[in-house]
Amino acid sequence: MSDQLPSKEDFPEAAVAAVNRSRSRFSLVWVVPVVAALIGGWLVVKALTEKGPQITITFKSAEGLEAGKTKVKFKDVEVGLVEEIRIAEDASHVVLKVQMVREAARFISEHTRFWVVRARVSASAIYGLGTVFSGAYIDVDPGKPGKPATMFTGLEEPPIVTTGLPGRHFILESERRGSVEVGAPIYYRQIRVGEVVAYSLAESGTKIVSKIFVHAPYHEFVKQTTRFWVASGLDIRLNAQGIQVDTESLVSILVGGIAFDSFRNNSDPEEPAAENASFTLYANRELAKERIYSTKNHFVLLFEESVRGLSPGAPVEFRGIPVGQVIDVKSEFDFKMNKVKIPVIAAVEPERISFIGKLPEGVSRERLADYLVERGLRAQLRTGNLLTGQSYVALDFFPNAKPAALVRGGKYGYTEFPTTPTQLEEIGTKLSQLVAKLDRIPLDQIGNDLSATIKGAKRIANSPEIIEAVKSLNAAVKELRLLTVELRTRTAPELNSTLKQAQASLSAAGDMLESGSPLQSRLKETLEELASAARALRVLSDSLERQPQSILTGKEPTE
């Protein structure tokens, strides 16, 4: 078959079939490029539709950022890629061109904030540890909805509070910044509940305005009457009460912080403060606690003695109870009177004292101070702490004080409250009074009388009766000495031998009673025999009780 060619006629049907098949195949092959084109087209469409907005972000530095690699993440989901990093024309910052995904267009607005997440360690926390391995990335806080934007200025520091975090912002106003830092913790009963978001100088320049954020659910504890104070690192205060050390936590020692409390003893329900409510930030806990009294009466106290140790903030006490504090201490010299006057301005919170019973006739609430001054109420400078020399103003009743009255509308702008000299000064006056009294004593006459008395005494001492009495006393002493010698030589040895005998007999008795001694063992045997005899007697009495006839008939034999 190999050398002979088969003729065409041998396979006529097959040839026809082959031709037909080749015709029908023609169009099928083109399915392949059509499918390829469809796939390609689908990919192009997908790429175009998934492409989101292209935005520009500026940063001070591109540390850790890499074009084509650094991602933009929102809630750790990739939403963009840094495509290009270049230096701005004025070379003051870097400009990042970022391609965002399509979904990002929904939340990017003019309020959106961007910042670079790098590993950073601060005194209060460690952030972005994951970026040590994965490299820095850009984080997004969408912010509230607003107009769409494509140009953004990146934050150099991560924001403390991102949008959507449950909680509430509050505004704190203070005279000094103290140790308040951005990110400093907020404490409520020593639990960390929030952070300081920002602080700035008020436009007037007279106070610091801090913005804080308290996380949910703790923001409910910020009431309208809540007081905030600086829980600065370590609060050491030296005052009339001695040394006080206060702190909220170890972190607050390092970075400071703010604490708040309501200082309310009653549990009346109170409305939580609204978002962005404004509060005063007190310098320390004591101040925050004290200023709960809203009514304050300012007085000026005129002292003439030294006010050493009296500083603004020193307490005003009424019999040991703080009722106010010193606001200011001034000094002036009156040429007319040739006297130094020290006006001390004090704020007194009269609400701290409660009154029992009705006010006396003709005395109104406003005139109560006048009434009390009439009754002898005076201000006095006292030393509170001998160690530190801190002074305070004491209010007390001095019934013997010179009559005085409140002077309203004086030149100081405050009501003048009468004062009384300090105790030390009082002692001085008392001492001079004493000296004056001593002066009046008739010392000469006393001396004459005294010498006459001494003369009489001498006369008595030299009388013969006295000499005789001394002689007989001497003889009595001699006899007493003889008696003593007898006692020592004769009675003492006898007593000694008696004691020795007693000791010997006691030790013999001890030997006899010692355990293991013959007496003891014999005693033991005797006791045991006695016990067995008693047992036998009991058995006998039992059997007699049961069978009284046995005493006559003898014991019945048991089976």
Add this chain to the structure above:
Amino acid sequence: MKKKALTARKAGLVACTVCHLLSPDGAGRCPRCGAALHSRKPDSIARSWALVMAAAILYIPANVLPMTTVTSLGMVQSDTIMSGVVYFVQSGSWPIALVIFVASVFVPLLKLFILSYLLISVQRKSHFRPKDRTRLYLITEAVGRWSMLDIFVVTILVALVNLGALATIQAGPAALYFAAVVVLTMLAAMSFDPRLIWDVKEKMHE
């Protein structure tokens, strides 16, 4: 062609593509092994064109989309073929960059161009250097399988580098398109009949 050689077609014969038995032209099947008999590969040019075009279309996503996605210590990096080449060039590994470039970029592209050129030249009944063109075809066929190198490398890497959080490599969508390009170009080369190059010459001599 100085010496006129007899071709099977001229003799009215058809060679079986499987057992190489010569049968009379027009016979549907090889009488010895039963394979379909064709004097020339049926619809050779149309089929080749279709496959070349499909390969050319898929060549674009194969190069644009990421070939591998490397996750190393939380850092995710997607690489296309070209970015891989650029990476190796930048890191100084010139030989590896060259191998990847030749096997994955140059060879498929070369195949597509050669096949397109051969198809156009056959369709235009070109007389230009039939011997060299045949050599080009042989190169295309011989080199075709080596393009799969990239796919194999990716396959091995995906299987080997699976160290959990430390490092993992995942094949990207480009791997699929690239494999399709390689397979389609190989099929296109197979469906092209190099004898068509010489048919023009023969007709001219007739």
